[in-house]
Amino acid sequence: MTTTPDPDVRTDTAYAEMDALGVGALWRHLGGLFPSEPPARAIPYHWDYRRLRPYMLHFADSLSIEEAQRRVLMLLNPGMRDTSATVTGLYAGIQIILPGEQAQAHRHSSNAFRYIIEGAGAYTTVSGERVHMSPGDLLLTPGWRWHDHYHEGEGPMMWLDGLDFPLVNSLDTAFFELYSDAAQKASVPDDLSSLQFIHGRLNPSWIGDRGPSSPIGKYPWTETARAFEAIADHATGSEVDGISLEYTNPWNGGPVMPTMACRVQRLVPGFHGVARRHTAATILHVVRGEGMTVVNGEEFHWHEKDVLAVPSWASYRHLNDSRTEDAVLFSYSNEPVVKALGLYREELL
Amino acid sequence: MTTTPDPDVRTDTAYAEMDALGVGALWRHLGGLFPSEPPARAIPYHWDYRRLRPYMLHFADSLSIEEAQRRVLMLLNPGMRDTSATVTGLYAGIQIILPGEQAQAHRHSSNAFRYIIEGAGAYTTVSGERVHMSPGDLLLTPGWRWHDHYHEGEGPMMWLDGLDFPLVNSLDTAFFELYSDAAQKASVPDDLSSLQFIHGRLNPSWIGDRGPSSPIGKYPWTETARAFEAIADHATGSEVDGISLEYTNPWNGGPVMPTMACRVQRLVPGFHGVARRHTAATILHVVRGEGMTVVNGEEFHWHEKDVLAVPSWASYRHLNDSRTEDAVLFSYSNEPVVKALGLYREELL
């Protein structure tokens, strides 16, 4: 083949001609494609639960569960609304369900969990197991497992929904299916998986099926409380995160699902954490107490039940200025994703 | 807290008020967020090398390497130009470099490789090792390794650039740095890593540093040719992919880099592959021969050096209707990503 330029090709028309062929010129995009640091798409953001709650109650009253299918306020990062994400790859929403309501059974390839905020008497049925909810419980719905919710208690029930659908959608790996009925029938004893796995680091030997996600339907708050009480003030903890505990998959000791790490941390009175940044995007939820997180120099004062978005590579530090009260934060992040792909970086500042 | 709706909240203003708080209503987005199957963002697409080549030669002539930094035609999927991607998570470009040209040393957290198409006499310096290029060679530049290119041969040199920056950018994990000089100095013998690793499945025992990526700078075509010749017609191969060989990381037998699997496959004369679809997005490059790939029912007739995009979950099958000539395809995909995250699905059709 010739290596001589064709005189008929002219720069002034070439770009348009190439565009029609699905071709762009890298030299016109280089900076955007290779930023020196991760650009701030997601922004640090704070959702004040006290301001959200009236809307939840309003729509619980005015919008039926049949209309809504899932009655959820999505916490959308103002910097990345196009992807309905809360931070990179992750989503958070607040769901409300009323006594007698049934949320239609379905399944999706996205991994999901629920962290219970308010109420009592509801349950999620996951693969035939009814998992009952109380505040502080972490309930898992790993990808492609049938799940539906039912509320047989009194008063509204609210929880934080955590999903990885921004990631799953961005990878073009999303599937969804409605169940043939409104709800699954219970096929095993209630809360079976928690009963079998949660105590004493003991694994049932008779269970052979070991997928990539934790088999535990619920990590109850009672056990988390027991852990904090046992650890008490004996632990050194982390200078950045205090007494930070990770929920684990009993089959491999790793994160509960391949795309999301879930943690709960106790900040003792007077805790002033060291600042750091890392390439895992993080969502925090205040379980108890109040305090402050400084993200990229901006102060976010949070109270019980609030939600906070900390983007990838944002510097952040936690402070609990109370002299007497603990603060407890639940958090989840896409750390398993960036670690699995060799893209994790962390810096103490 | 009260569970009674606040009468001051009104549906007709609630959506705008919530929007100002970074809140959306899931019931208004549900279908878009949970598609029943991965929606076709990327489209199946075919780049005809004979049509691209004149533009490459034109810009090689009219645009200096100093101006361009990297003189590359980006192969942009018409369905996802916003992300400068060729398929989901992956990028392909055709780079051209002329004798005497030097492409500035830099590094980025994106993983990259080069698959050589035309020319002789150029080399890439990766972490101080000069890696010389010949057509059919696969050269790796795993994330965050310094690399620069120099052409000391004659005639233009063209290669296919494969990168994962659409993924790395979407995860907000992109870093980039320019080297202090235009080029690195050679600090080890030329092609050292290939010489040490490529033969006989033997691993050097004295190398302790084992990152997540292959340490091999170059998988030379001469060895690939030797493999095809040895296998000859003895292998059953795959009914969908023929004699398909994966380039491997000698430390773990897995893909060459954590985000991209690279393969080369031989379609014997008369090969009619079975159709399949999977959730890994794939880019194919024709090394030799001609044939057809049917993607989602659409026929793409390809020739030597062409590039073809096969999106996630698109069904596709390969055919080589020649009676005498092999076709050889090089391909890469994000299969390691979707497998690591538990999101891989595959169906024979």
Next chain:
Amino acid sequence: MTTTPDPDVRTDTAYAEMDALGVGALWRHLGGLFPSEPPARAIPYHWDYRRLRPYMLHFADSLSIEEAQRRVLMLLNPGMRDTSATVTGLYAGIQIILPGEQAQAHRHSSNAFRYIIEGAGAYTTVSGERVHMSPGDLLLTPGWRWHDHYHEGEGPMMWLDGLDFPLVNSLDTAFFELYSDAAQKASVPDDLSSLQFIHGRLNPSWIGDRGPSSPIGKYPWTETARAFEAIADHATGSEVDGISLEYTNPWNGGPVMPTMACRVQRLVPGFHGVARRHTAATILHVVRGEGMTVVNGEEFHWHEKDVLAVPSWASYRHLNDSRTEDAVLFSYSNEPVVKALGLYREELL
């Protein structure tokens, strides 16, 4: 070199001459070296605790801890006394320590654990952590960690010692060292590792050092009891082992140490297990109840605190003929060893 036999070599003298050169003739040993099935070196054996206990009390009275260093009755399999093993690769002993006694601090490359049988008030100090003992507790001393015992309670304290020294010795990998003092000083709070790891499947995020063994100093019986109570009769369990739970390493979900798997199983009233055999050698200890295990057709009737040896490839089944009482067995085996080396086989019979 010539390939003609040397006429001076004569069969009648060759064997002796070869022997002097460190050479044997395979054709004279073939059957012994390649048995069709694992030959019965270890035999099935039953140690009746009621018969051992008088000797323990006797030597506790007549032999000082200074003389004995460790006052232990070794349970030696009559079939393999040359290796001081209880079954292949594993050892069991019953240790007794009296109030005020101190067992000298030392460490060895063998992995060890203690399963507490009787008494209260003693502790083991492992790497500076005092681990207090109660009946039913499992205490770990992974290889090469300093450990010493002290009894500050009342009455004798007895426990089952489990070690892998027959394996470690057979591999010629045994090391041993005495500590500079009689006892270690406590350097962390008592029972710290249990407090930090045992509840709710939560892992401390601040602990970076993750060796091959569990970091948990003690798996307390209280948690095991809680697990059995929670599981209750909801679980199907195993048809061979009943409600069998494996103690796990929180870092990887695997066995507590690389050479020994520890389990505890509940046989409900009327349980008649299916027979099986496998290539892992097993030692069982009766925590509670009574029952029978049939090993290679021989019936072993066991009572509380007894020990039973089940050799590799022996068929065995458990029966609990009580109409009202559970039987609970603690067991350990070299299953992780044979699995890691690809030598595990199992058959239901």
Next chain:
Amino acid sequence: MTTTPDPDVRTDTAYAEMDALGVGALWRHLGGLFPSEPPARAIPYHWDYRRLRPYMLHFADSLSIEEAQRRVLMLLNPGMRDTSATVTGLYAGIQIILPGEQAQAHRHSSNAFRYIIEGAGAYTTVSGERVHMSPGDLLLTPGWRWHDHYHEGEGPMMWLDGLDFPLVNSLDTAFFELYSDAAQKASVPDDLSSLQFIHGRLNPSWIGDRGPSSPIGKYPWTETARAFEAIADHATGSEVDGISLEYTNPWNGGPVMPTMACRVQRLVPGFHGVARRHTAATILHVVRGEGMTVVNGEEFHWHEKDVLAVPSWASYRHLNDSRTEDAVLFSYSNEPVVKALGLYREELL
């Protein structure tokens, strides 16, 4: 239960009584069971091939293959003849087969390999694949694969047999079975696995069955020679082992079989290695050249085809005092075993 000693128990009779119950007193064995360092069971030993060869030729002449089944001189360590081992856990033998001879097909759970020393024209059939032998080739027979040998060439054929039966037997995991016929029929093309796997670090994508051992039937000397030639004098190599290359399992980059690591090393003229010791037991075979290995201070001068046993924890160093000739050593060790079990230690001296 009482904690008072029974006055009827008397020390002078207790030991015999306990012995009858399968009980020993630890305080009488403590030193032997917990040595400060691995005791020297195996001794350093050197087999001079020139002295062995006449016996091989003699028995080839005087003992039919039918009588011998396998005509092998076992290299038995004088320190551990009871286990028919060459070093801890490993065995070496020299096998000889004559033209027209057929060694009966069988299989065993022990892993085996052959390293070819002399001759041409024989092949091993492994799982239906005929694998042809030439000097310097490494042939694998992983556990439980049918294998038989046939010699259709001229002159005697000798090779080094390496097996792990001392380990497999000591774990009571040995199984053996004779094939229904004298020989397997070839069911795939000759040398298929080598042809498919040996070149360019390329793995066949169509092979799904991935056990714990390498699928490669033969690592031919031609490829090893190519590797040494390519590496030439460019590599720094190891200060203890020179240019040491490990044969790898293409599925995981690890050792060829779970129990044995195989390596080949080039000692350049004038090489004086650093001394070290480790807890892996090692067997060396001289492929080419001559030199000296100093083991625990004792000098062993070796020549082509000799075999040398280096026990666990023996210090050793290699020297090649030739001014012009390389020395090449093939070696195998139980390093994968001791590493998998957390028992590996190494020291440079």
